[in-house]
Amino acid sequence: TITLTVEASDGLGSSTTDVRISVRDANNHSPRFEKSMYLSAVQETALVGSTVVQVGATDGDVGQNAAISYRIQRGSFQDFAIDSNTGVVTIARPLDFDRRETYSIEVLGIDGGRPQRVSTATVSLSVVDNNDKSPQLTPFTQRTQVREDAVPGHVIYAVIAVDPDVATEDGLRYRLSGILAAVDSNGRPLDAQRFPELQSMFGINELTGEVFVAGPVARDIVTELTLGLTVTDVSADPMQEGHGALVVTLLDVNDFPPIFPPPWSPESPSIRLNVAEELPIGSVVTSMEASDADSNIGGYKLTVQSLPSEQIDTEEPGDAEGMIVEDAPVLTINTGTGVVTVSGRLDYETQTTIVSLVEVWDTGLPQLTTTATLIIELVNLNDEVPVFDANSYAATVEEHAAPGTSVLQVTAVDQDKGDLGRVLYTLTGSGAGMFSISEDGAVTVAAGAVLDREVQDLVSLRVVATDAAPTGETQRQTSVPLVVTIADINDHAPVFSQRQYTASVVENLPLMPPAPILQLTAHDADTGDNANIAYTITHGDEPGNFRLDPSTGILYPAKPLRSSDPLKPPSPTASYSLTVVATDRNGTGRSSGEASVVVSLLPQNQHKPRYLNPGKPNQTIEVPENVDAPQEVAVVSASDDDVGANGVVRYHLRVGDSNVQETKHFSIDPETGLLLTRLSLDREEKAKYELVLVAKDQGSPISYETLRVLTVLVKDEDDHRPEFVNSGKKDGQIPLYVFSLPENRPANTKLGRVHAIDLDTDTNAQVYYHIVEGNSNNSFHIDKLHGVLYSSGPLDREQR
Structure with missing residues (x-):
């Protein structure tokens, strides 16, 4: 705390006071440990x-x-x-030197300021180690074995014991504690x-165990x-002990090897079996279960071997010299039971005999081990x-080929042996009677068969191959498709779709483009080049007036076509008669067809119709309303300077x-041009028609x-009465207007206006207004053109 004395003076007098200032601490220091590292030791047995x-x-x-607080x-x-x-710092739970020997603990010192430092x-x-653990046999029960012919002094086992805190390596002592x-x-x-x-059967080395x-x-x-074991830590005070057991199995000395079941014998160590081929995987072939007079069977092993077929009957059983072990065995043996099963494909066609060595x-x-040779003869x-x-x-064969003509050779192979592998051929299908097949698969044209491409150009068959299995066995067969294409020969002539073609054309057809x-159009029943047709003009076109496209058969004008006398008008009967020929093989074949062509020349349509009535474009005609239909509107007429049909309008x-002959309101006669109404026209509904x-x-x-556009105006008729509007009139009532006027107003004061309309037009629609009754004393008058109602003089409410 700081105390100050403050004086205030005006030059003549003064006054003093004390000021005390308290300085508050700021947390600007961090705690400081007495040491940065504290070292200490603690007994593992400390409480x-x-x-x-x-x-x-x-x-x-x-x-x-x-204020400092501490935390780990x-x-x-x-x-x-x-x-x-x-x-x-205190012990929180028991220590164990063998679990952890040293600790490096980080301690925090935290002050009470804000923020904390x-x-x-x-x-x-x-941690100081103490010999506080007893030795242990690991595992508690240990096992070993000894042959019955073992000699004294033969070591059969070394006892395993551990003591994590034994003082010296030789601090453990071992002894047998009796038979358990x-x-x-x-x-x-x-x-x-x-x-x-x-x-007295066994002893133990006290130092080594x-x-x-x-x-x-x-x-x-x-x-x-089962022997009792004791291990003692003699370096501990007091000494510590651990206990366990040693189970010793006394082994019989093996005198007899395993033997396989008959017909196997040591003198003839082989077994022969006949097994059908293609047995499913997993099928049992035989059991090679063996027996042993003084031991249990330890296991089985089978090795499939390959042996040349000529040595199968002469090879000494059990002699594997010259055999080749297969990479992919087809047999396997259960190592525990000796049961032999199929593990691969047994295929007679690949291998007729399978030789295996079973151990x-x-x-x-x-x-002790015993072997047997297992010889399996596969049954086909x-x-x-x-x-x-x-x-x-x-395959392809020409139509009309002679019987016996070769078509193709087919081949099928059956991997079976003997008759089971001999193949017989047949043909099936709707066209099978057209062909025959021999025993060796040669397909030929059948006797009496007529191959006509124009009747059938493709024959779809199936070639069936069947094995020659003997009677009583199921035959196996397969089939593949055979497609025989009947090749075309040029045995048909082109035929036109018509014997005579006719056409009518106008004169002076354009030449560019034609x-x-x-x-x-002509058709040839052959195919390919034999059916490619070329068209030519053979007669009737000596002047060269026409050109016939040889590929498409389209006829064009080659010169301007007109009547023979250019000074005379064209004749409707002028015509040309041509003879055309269609030849196959693009015109080089020996077959052809003929047709005639008649071309009639028509006069050229050169003029458009010209209107006579109405004579002017956009002409208007009036028609009275409310006239019953049909009512004549006009007679339309036109002329055309062409001749014949070209001039008919x-x-x-x-x-x-x-283009139509009638609408809702009008109709026109196509030949006379008479234009009529179809309905009675109402001007108030529609006044004008275009x-x-x-x-x-x-x-x-x-x-x-x-x-041409013709405007039809509907002429008005005075067929409507004037109707008052804005009068508040209800249906069936006389129109009513209500006006009010203050009394004693001067003459010609306006009361209001009545209004009426007339649906007619022009003078027929002009409305005039009159007062027809109720105007006693002529108190009111009305403007007859505009319907404005005025007072004729002052009015007195007390009088009326």
């Missing part, structure tokens, strides 16, 4: 809660900023705790009264012996189907893009038409 070390820290601040950050593994106020220190602890249990040769527990006579044979191994009395061994000591079955050398066949007149009405007239000639192949 939980024992003090290990105390850490301390100071803080340069004051008050709460200097890491490294204690929950084995130690710290007092947050005093910094005393933190410092760290390290506590390094070493025994099993006789029949597998029954041995009477404990006989244990003493077995005590090696168990050795100390006397005769009496397997005739006992087959399994069996026992579990005795020494282990009809398991193969004939296979063609192609998935399908195709206008087609007609197209000739027909009349229509145009609606949209179509009609599009069509005058069209009958020219061919080109016709012309001329359009």
Whole structure:
């Protein structure tokens, strides 16, 4: 705290006061440990809660900023705790030197300021080992075995014991603590009264723990012996012990090898079997289960071998010299039961005989092995189907080929042996009678067969291959498609679709580009080049007026076509007569067909129709309303300067893009042009109609038409009465207008206006207004043109 004396003076007098300033601490110092590293050691047997070390820290601040608390950050593994106020580190749970020998604990010192400031220190602890653990046999029950012919001194086992805190390597001592249990040769527990006579059978080296044979191994009395084991840590004070057991199996010395069942014998160690081919995978072939007089069977092994067929009967059984082990065995043996099963395909056609070497061994000591040669003769079955050398066949033969003509050769192979592999051929299908097939697969044209491409150009057959299995066995067969194409020969002439062609054309057809007149069409029943037709003109076109396209058969004009006398108009009967020929093989063949062509020349349509009535474009005609239909509107007429059909005019009405003879309101006669109404016209419904007239000639192949617009006005008739409007009138009532006027107003004061309309037109629609009754004393008058009602003088409400 700082105390100041402050004086205030005005030059004549003064006054003083004391000012006290308290300086508040800022947390600007971090805690500082007395040491950055604390070292200590602790016995592993120290009790939980024992003090290990105390850490301390100071803080340069004051008050709460200097209040320090302690916390373990890491490294204690929950084995130690710290007092947050005093910094005393204690044991939190039992220690174990063998689990962890050292600890590096990070301790935090945290002040009470805001924000908090933190410092760290390290506590390094070493755990002092104490010999506090007893030795242990691992595993508790240990096992070994000894042959019955083992000699004294023979070591059969080294006992395994561990002690993590033994003081010296030779601190452990071993001893046998007696017989715990025994099993006789029949597998029954041995009477404990006989244990003493077995005590001298085994001994143990006290320092190494090696168990050795100390006397005769009496397997005739006992087959399994359980010995008690004790291991002592002599370096501990007091000494510590561990206990366990050693199970010793007494092994019989193996005198007899395994033997296979008959007909196997040591003198003839082979077995022959007949097995059908193609047995399913997993099928049982035989059982090679063996027996042993003094041991159990340890397992089986089968090796499939390949032996030349000529040596199968002469090879010494069991002599595997010259045999080749197969890469992919087809037999396998169960190693536990000796059952032989199929593991691959048994195929007579690949291998008729399978030779296997079967081995069996026992579990005795020494282990003895016996072998047998298993010879399997496969029985041939009809398991193969004939296979063609192609998935399908195709052949070509000319139509009308002679019987016996070769078509093609087919081949199928059956992998079976003998008759089962001999192949017979047949043909099936709707056209099978047209061909025959020999025993060796040669396909030829059948006797009496007529091959006509124009009747059938493709014959689809199936070639069936069947094996020659004997009667009573199922035959196997397969088939493939055979497609025989009947090749064309030029045995047909072209035939025109018509014997005579006719066409009508106008004179002076354009030459560039040429206008087609007609197209000739001929058909040849042959195919290919034999059916390619060329067209020519042979007669009637000596002047060269026409050109015939040889490929398409289209006839064109080669010169302008006109009548013979250019000074005379064209004659409707002018014509040309041509003879045309169609020849196959593009005109080089020997076959052809003939037809005639008549071309008639028509006059050319050169003029459009010209209107006579209405004579002017957009002419208007009036028609009175309310006249019953039909009412004549006009007679349309037009002329055409062409001759014949080209000059004949027909009349229509145009609606949209179509020519029609009538609409809803009008109709027109196509020949006379008489235009009539179809309904009574009402001007108030529609006052005007716009009609599009069509005058069209009958020219061919080109016709012309001329359009003209005719406006039809519906003439008004005084057929409507005036009707008052805005009067509030209801249906069936006289119109009523209500006006009001203050009394004593001067003359000619306007009361209001009545209004009426007339649906007629022009003068027929002019309305005049009159007061017809109720105007006593002539108190009111009305403007007859506009319907405005005025007062004629002042009115007195008390009088009326």
